[in-house]
Amino acid sequence: MVGGRAVGDNGVRPSAVTPPRAVTPPGPSGVKRPLEGAAEEVASPPGPALEVIQSTERELKRFRTKFREEVMLIRGLGSSLPSEDVIIGMYDSMLARQREAVAAKDDDRVILKIQNVDSPENPLWFSMRQTNQINGKVILDKLTRVLNSNQSFMTEGKLKISNIYIPTPEGGGVNKRRQTNHAIDEWLAEKISKKTIFFPENTADSMCLTRCVAVAKARSGVGYMAFSRMKKPQSVVQRKEALALCALAGLDPNKRCGLDEVRQLQDKMPKYRLCVYTDQLGRECVFKGPYTPGCKNLYLLLHEQHFYAILYPCAAFHKNFICEKCVIFYEHKAEHKCQGSCWRCLGSDPRDDQGCRCPTCHHQFAGNDCLEQHRTITLPNSTLTKCDAFKFCPACDTSYTTLRGRKHLCGFIYKYCKENVRENHLCFITSWEEKEKSPKMKYVTIYYDIETTQCDSHEGQDSIFVHKLNLLVSQAVCDRCVGVVQNDFFCNVCENRQHLFHNLDDPNINVTTQFIEYLQSFDKKTEILLVAHNAKSFDAIFILQEVIRRRLTPNLIFQGAKIISMKVAN
Structure with missing residues (x-):
């Protein structure tokens, strides 16, 4: 079953159950229907129909996969199977309905499973293939080949149709973050709401320029909380720093500023480089100060005679890289090369003097x-x-x-x-290294083993039995007591070493719940490592079921259907 999370968990969303409705049964292509309004009507013989009882859809956004499951009721079959054309048409209409619901294309991939709800022992599986390579004829051929004379599959009853759709990867290259024909006012409002651009609300003065410069300087110079307080309109620190910059550059706090005032301020700030833009793409830089190695760039936006501070320029202009020297934004790392710089020493001027070697x-x-x-x-x-x-x-x-x-x-x-x-070494994985332990954390290793019974059948099926946990034994050790061999030893960190959890006295007791509650009883600053024999295929499955039941989010690493690693935060 694909996707077992609740609503809103990592993009997995079960859809609402649709009310029952009938799918019009297709007939042979050669049958002509009577014209509307004719004097006599030819009664067509009743045929089989598919009535949709339940429809469920889930989407795994991480893997770009859609899972759709429908339960249908076949009506009108009678005592014998209908003609081949009728069965093919019935399955074609079913597949068309599924494809339309998930907007599948011809070259998308699909995995299909069809089973009779009343007799689920012999489901029909169709391996992954293109959606246009599976139709009613393919289904009927496999149905005839696999089931032979077993007609119970098509008797009056419910059919469960499960589809997994995998879309074909499409070519990229277009930046989907940027909206086409996005007006600069809409772009500016969006970036201000996301705190990518700072909007100075200076209604009592004209210090929008110096306020922006003061906030841009503080972005990497103060802590997060102090910077958040400084961005507020009533911030005393913001006003104080803006007045200091006005006094430094000889600017009038009550006079509107322009590019001339930007030049005055740049002359008084040799350790910073002011860069002023007027567009939303990062292409129109109307002012940039002189570049010196080690100086810090401060990015400003001038729009409708008002200055804004661009706190995160790459996010504002939807680019991945920026050249601090040329003040150019670009998408790919090798897309831009600085002109007029030395690639040897990273200096600002090109050099072609006689060569010398560094010792x-x-x-x-x-x-x-x-x-x-x-x-x-x-x-x-x-x-x-x-x-x-x-x-x-x-x-x-x-x-x-x-x-x-x-x-x-x-x-x-x-x-x-x-x-x-040496060359041609065929390694493909990073070697494991034990991470350094923090002195503030406690580290406990718990070895556990699970025993189960298989006495109850699964959903009334005599050939399938359910594993029910009835005993769990665990032993805990830490760095302090790892050398002690007595099982009755009491440690200050892991306390009692051995624990037994069982439901032999009361079958209603959930053993896994008891074990998880025992793990959660440790101090919050404790990292627990669980070790079990065959945990990937057996023991860890019970732990995962309890973790999901408690609505915790595990970090899983799978090898096929086997659990290689599982991390859960307390």
Whole structure:
């Protein structure tokens, strides 16, 4: 069954049950119906009809998959099966109804299951295929081949039709976040509501420019709560900083500002670079201050003679990257290359002097100035210089980075397993490393085993029996008592080591509920590791059922239908 979550959980939504309605039975294509208003009407023989009793639809947005299930009642079959054309037409109308409900295309994939509700032992399964490759003829052929003379499948009764639709991936390339023909006023209102752009409500003065600059400066300089208070219209800190900037640049707080005032303010702020835009795409930059390595860009929007602070420029202009030097926004990492800069030292000016080699990183540089620059200019969002982060090995003529914490070995390469290995090493998974334990946390390992009985049949089926848990035994150890072998040992962290949970005295007791309540009795700053033999296929299934019943959200890793890992927050 696809999707077992409640309404609103990760996009899974069961639809309402539709009222019963009849699907018009199709007939052979050669049958002509009488014209309306004719003197005599030819009575057509009654045929089979599908009456929809229940319809359910779920959607898994994470996997872009739709699951639809309908229960239909076949009426009018009589004592014998109808003609082949009638059965094919009946299934064609059923498939057309399903496809129309989920808006499936011809090249989408579908998995189909048809079973008789009264006799579910022999369902018809159709493996994944294109939706246009399954029709009434395909269903009838498999029905005839698999069931042979067993006609109970088509007797008067209920049919359950289950469909899983997987849409075909479509070509991308279009930024769906940006709305076409979006007016700048609508765009601005949206970004202000999302707090991407700051709107200064300066009704008592004309300091919209300095208020925006003060807030933009504080975005990365103060804490989250202090910054939230500063953005409020009645903020004393915002007004104080705006007045200080007016005094610094010689601006009148009660006079409207323009680009001339922006230049005055830029001259007094050498550590910052003001960039003013007038559009919603980030293309029309009407002012940008001089670039110096290490300066911080502050982005402003000028619209209808009013300034706004662009706090998150990439989110505001719907771009993924920004060049701080050129003040250009772009989608892909390799889309933009700075002109007039030195790629060797990351300096602002191109250099072509006589080459010299750094004795530390062994890279080649264009002159002494270029050599000194690469030792002082830090990388973006880092405290390391290029000399610290990138090295060159003269022995094997290979450039490598030290950011990943691995030493360079000649003739070896760095792969997914985080090891220096020889070429053609076929690793595909990261090697496991035990994470460092926090001194503020307690770590407990609980080993458990589950015993069940299989005495009750499943939904009255004599060949299928249900596993019912009746005994669970657990033993807990922590770092303090891991060396103690006595089962009756009492630890200050994990308390009693051994616990037994059972319902032998009262079958109505839920053993899994008792075990989960025992796990939740530990201190909140305790990380519990549960270990069981064959947990992926048996023991962890009971834990997962109880977790879902308590409406907790587990973080699961599957290998097929087997649970490899399950994490649940307390």
